[in-house]
Each structure stands twice: as structure tokens, then as C-alpha cells.
Amino acid sequence: MKDRIADSQVPPEAATSAEDNERYGFSRFASHPFFGEVNRWLVERVASLGHRFVDLACGPGAVTELLLQRLMDRGRGLIYAVDPSLSELDRARRRVASGLVEFIQGSAENLSRLVPQVDVVVFCNAIHLIKDKLQVLSEIRKVLRSGGTLAFNTTFFKGCYPPGTERFYRYWILRAAQYLRERGVSVLRAEKSESLEWVTPEEYGALVSAAGFVEPTWRLHEVTLSPESLEDIGQFSLFVRGALPRVPLEIGADALAQAVRVAMRDAGIQGGVPRFWLQFIARTQA
Numbered sequence: 001m002k003d004r005i006a007d008s009q010v011p012p013e014a015a016t017s018a019e020d021n022e023r024y025g026f027s028r029f030a031s032h033p034f035f036g037e038v039n040r041w042l043v044e045r046v047a048s049l050g051h052r053f054v055d056l057a058c059g060p061g062a063v064t065e066l067l068l069q070r071l072m073d074r075g076r077g078l079i080y081a082v083d084p085s086l087s088e089l090d091r092a093r094r095r096v097a098s099g100l101v102e103f104i105q106g107s108a109e110n111l112s113r114l115v116p117q118v119d120v121v122v123f124c125n126a127i128h129l130i131k132d133k134l135q136v137l138s139e140i141r142k143v144l145r146s147g148g149t150l151a152f153n154t155t156f157f158k159g160c161y162p163p164g165t166e167r168f169y170r171y172w173i174l175r176a177a178q179y180l181r182e183r184g185v186s187v188l189r190a191e192k193s194e195s196l197e198w199v200t201p202e203e204y205g206a207l208v209s210a211a212g213f214v215e216p217t218w219r220l221h222e223v224t225l226s227p228e229s230l231e232d233i234g235q236f237s238l239f240v241r242g243a244l245p246r247v248p249l250e251i252g253a254d255a256l257a258q259a260v261r262v263a264m265r266d267a268g269i270q271g272g273v274p275r276f277w278l279q280f281i282a283r284t285q286a
């Protein structure tokens, strides 16, 4: 297994302690079964379309592991697993120990300087974090061979709320803000522009076409988020920063965790909160 540190842009997260990285990483949310299901759905549609893969924004390696299982079934292949976060790469490295995976520290914005040409780029649960999506999609196109495939998914897009569920999120933030105010912590209104960049599936279609991809196809994949999974996503540092801008991570995560079940009751939702994942596939010209 080889590792490279190829990007000088180390995220602020890299400066926090290993203990914090463990608590505020993505692994807890990623361990819920529905999360494996949505990623497996996408991976299964593209895993047979080549031998050389990029797992872009690999995080703790859940998708890398799914891809690797498919490659091992065939006995060959190579995955470049790319992420800017050293702690997430570290977790991925511990989870996926194989000579078929090369871990690379770096950002999607610089992808063409990080990896050679590949057959497939898989980009799960991260495109909403990208400010300049057209630039990153163009970088992805540069590293794909002709007739190559891009597959991405996200649950942070315009249209992710099945009817009647959006109010849960409003109550969630309201209840978390109330918890913080009671403890003397002031809360700013979350502006999407400073946290997550949400667009519609049709806008993603226009962006991938503008970046030179063809045959874009997408579908909505409905899952039910259990209260436990919502509590876990409420511990993920990038989620806390997006939902409660400029609130210290520890108390922000506490506020989100304790507010989940109260907000479900406020919204009249029992059991779990339905939500759509956007599954998107496009190709480069053959």
C-alpha cells in the first residue's frame, strides 16, 4: 500500500486532536446500513466499467471498501483514494489494507495533478461541499479516459426532502439553537453559501454537460434516517459547521444530538425521517 501527500492545502481539521477527529469524523454516520445501501447501489452500476478507479473524497473508506470488494472478485484493478483530510485517510488506511489501493492526500480541485488517467471516478457524499462545481467536474473529466464514467451521489441537494419532512430540519436547528442560547452561546443563521452548496438534479445535469460529459442520468433513492443516524450525522464536523456556523464544535454537536428526538416530535414524525439521495452517472465522449 502506497501513500502520497500531494497537496499543500491541509484543511483546518488537520490541526485538531486525534481524539476530536475520531469523535467528529464521518465514520459513525457511515456505519448505518442505509448508507452502505445507497453507495453500493451506485458502485454496482460502475464497478465493471474498468480497472482503474478514483474514489474521490474517500473519507473513512466505506466506498473504497465496496470498490475493492468488486476488484478482488475480478483479481485485478487499482483504486486511487483521494481526500484532503489526513485523519480520514488514516481511518481509510486502517479499514482498507490492500496493495490495490493508493491513498493520496489532496483536493478535488487539483485532481488532475494527483492521479493518472482512469476509467471511473466515484465521488460519494461530497460534491455538495464543493464551491466551484464546474471547475471540479472539469478536473474529473480531465482524468477520465474517453468513454470513462463519473458516478456521484449526495443527499444535500435541492429536492432532498420528501413532502412533509422539511419541517423536521427547521425544528432541529431551532431546538439546537434554543439549547445553545440557554447555555449562553449565540447562533448565527446558517447561510447555504458559507456552508453547503445545494443545487437541483437538473442543475447538476447542466453542470456535467458544461464540463463536457454526455449521457447524464440520475435517480432519487429514498431512505429512512433513524434518530440514531441523525444524532451521528450531527456529530460530523463538516455538518456541525454547516448547520451551526461559528458555533464551537463540541457544544454544537451536543446541541444537534439532543435536539433530534424533540424535533421529530415537534414535526409529528415517528420512527425515522425519509430523505432522498441523488444518484448521478455521466460519461465522457467515447
Ligand SMILES: C[S@@+](CC[C@H](N)C(=O)[O-])C[C@H]1O[C@@H](n2cnc3c(N)ncnc32)[C@H](O)[C@@H]1O
Pocket: 026, 030, 039, 056, 057, 058, 059, 060, 061, 062, 063, 082, 083, 084, 085, 088, 106, 107, 108, 109, 123, 124, 125, 126, 129, 130
Ligand atoms: C461525507 S464524507 C464522504 C466520504 C465517502 N466518500 C463516503 O461516502 O463515505 C466527505 C468527505 O469529503 C472530503 N472533502 C471535503 N472537501 C473536499 C474537497 N474539496 N476535495 C475532496 N474531498 C473533500 C472530506 O474530507 C470528507 O472526507
